[in-house]
Amino acid sequence: MDYQTLFRIDGRVVVVIGAGSGIGEAAAFGLAAHGGRVVCADANLAAAQRVADQITGARAFVVDVSQSDSVNALFQSVQAEYGKLDVVVTTPGINVRKPIVAYQDDEFERVISVNLKGTFNVLRAAGRLMAEQKSGSIIAFSSIRSLTVEPGQGVYAATKSGIVQLVRALAAELGPQGVRVNAVAPGVVETPLTSPIKSRPDWYNAYAEKNVLRRWAAAEEMIGPVVFLASDAASYVTGTVLFADGGWTAADGRFEPPL
Numbered sequence: 001m002d003y004q005t006l007f008r009i010d011g012r013v014v015v016v017i018g019a020g021s022g023i024g025e026a027a028a029f030g031l032a033a034h035g036g037r038v039v040c041a042d043a044n045l046a047a048a049q050r051v052a053d054q055i056t057g058a059r060a061f062v063v064d065v066s067q068s069d070s071v072n073a074l075f076q077s078v079q080a081e082y083g084k085l086d087v088v089v090t091t092p093g094i095n096v097r098k099p100i101v102a103y104q105d106d107e108f109e110r111v112i113s114v115n116l117k118g119t120f121n122v123l124r125a126a127g128r129l130m131a132e133q134k135s136g137s138i139i140a141f142s143s144i145r146s147l148t149v150e151p152g153q154g155v156y157a158a159t160k161s162g163i164v165q166l167v168r169a170l171a172a173e174l175g176p177q178g179v180r181v182n183a184v185a186p187g188v189v190e191t192p193l194t195s196p197i198k199s200r201p202d203w204y205n206a207y208a209e210k211n212v213l214r215r216w217a218a219a220e221e222m223i224g225p226v227v228f229l230a231s232d233a234a235s236y237v238t239g240t241v242l243f244a245d246g247g248w249t250a251a252d253g254r255f256e257p258p259l
């Protein structure tokens with residue numbers, strides 16, 4: 001075994017959905033730096049193009065994960081242009097923070113259709129191609145909210161748990177064909193998604209204090225988990241959730257007993 005190349009993905013075709021911002025953007029740069037031929041896809045084509053322009057050979061595509069036709073068209077284009085699909089990372093997620101009793105139907109449907117149905121659409125389309133090809137690695141984005149909640153996070157949390165079960169099911173279904181499916185579950189990461197929290201120091205600092213590293217993550221700190229799961233370093237890793245949460249879910253944080 002060549003230990004030096006364990007995390008390399010040279011020549012592999014990598015589709016990053018959500019590549020226009022935050023964790024997806026960082027993942028696109030990190031996967032390209034490890035040798036991937038990166039396709040940057042996002043609902044915001046200009047944002048995907050901005051990232052693709054900074055990566056040699058990368059292409060930008062528009063996709064709306066909540067629409068199965070749009071997702072299927074993306075993968076058909078990739079298949080037609082590249083002839084294979086080795087790695088898919090899907091990050092799009094939105095949140096409407098509200099108590100369940102105040103939630104409106106359209107808000108519920110919006111969060112479900114991007115986070116849960118969107119991830120489902122990607123898992124299904126990528127899974128079909130990879131099953132036929134008999135190889136591939138799919139990485140979805142869950143959250144600490146798949147395990148633990150706070151007021152106002154009910155619907156978002158439900159989607160993040162649902163994503164874990166979809167990932168486990170697809171891993172079970174496609175394992176025999178050599179396709180791996182995993183999730184990354186971040187803690188608090190500084191991105192445009194969480195920028196409203198940054199403008200509230202009490203809220204921002206409370207989240208920093210909640211995890212055992214006592215700080216937020218940078219988006220670039222999600223690159224390692226993604227590259228690991230994409231690469232042959234994770235060749236025996238499937239159906240799992242990699243928590244990159246600074247220890248958020250390890251300690252309950254209510255009280256520090258005197259030691």
Ligand SMILES: NC(=O)c1ccc[n+]([C@@H]2O[C@H](COP(=O)([O-])OP(=O)(O)OC[C@H]3O[C@@H](n4cnc5c(N)ncnc54)[C@H](O)[C@@H]3O)[C@@H](O)[C@H]2O)c1
Nearest residue numbers: 018020021022023043064065091092093143188189191193
């Ligand atoms: N930032 C955090 O603290 C944090 C914590 C836990 C989990 N997560 C999860 O990580 C993932 C990425 O989060 P982020 O902070 O990078 O978010 P972000 O808002 O910075 O980026 C999301 C990207 O997805 C795109 N997008 C939104 N809706 C889309 C759609 N329908 N189709 C295609 N693209 C769409 C956006 O244009 C944007 O470029 C999300 O699933 C989020 O739930 C984030």
